Amino acid sequence: MWGEYSYASAMTDHVQDFLKFLREKAGADSAVQAFFPYEVINAHQYRAAAIDWAEAGQVYLNTQSVWNDYYDALESIMKQDPENYGFLNEQAQRCVGWNRNELARRIFTQIGDHWTPRIWAKEKFEKYKEVAFGKSSPTWHVCTKPVNAKNEHY
DSSP states (O other), X not given: OHXXXXXXXXXXXXXXXXXXXXXHHHHHOHHHHHHHHXXXXXXHHHHHHHTIIIIIHHHHTTSHHHHHHHHHHHHHHHHHSTTOHXXXXXXXXXXXXXXXXXHHHHHHHHHTTSOOOOHHHHHHHHHHHHHHTTSSOOOSOOOOOOSOGGGTTO
């Protein structure tokens, strides 16, 4: 149900209203609090997809409020659900695509050697990891020019 609300809020440009409502619910309900970080991430990703990853999505993803929410949600998930390596890998790869390599490095470090993706995804995993750690340049189509570079520490 919350995923559907998250999606609807993103499609109608009401992400902040939805997150405010969800924060209030999370404060009173531990079950909502447990999945709240996932919905923060979902809402922002749905919104970026709705307004086009390559152009408007890039601007949207470089606003301070988005990165604070996204960063806080990832921090919470990394503490609450540290062995959810598939999810963390997906987020690390997105952070590389958004040129948030410092955050991607933190996530890849948490994944460490504890998890190896399936054979078909291992090459992609390794390529993104190399870019995050500065060992290679991106060679695939990703959004790599942040509009507001001063937010790089997020």
